Amino acid sequence: MEAMMNINVDSDALDTATEKANRLVELLREAQQLIDSLSGKEEVINPTSLQHTEL
DSSP states (O other): OOOOOOOOOOOOHHHHHHHHHHHHHHHHHHHHHHHHHHHTTEEEETTTEEEEEOO
């Protein structure tokens, strides 16, 4: 015997939360870069690994 079930999921709220979290991460990165710039640190950002390397 086989049973079939349909499930509808509204992922709009999850998508919105993910977008907000990604924006927050970007803002925090920008804030860290500003702090480093004001403190006299220079850094190189490796875009492939998103790791910061201080010079």
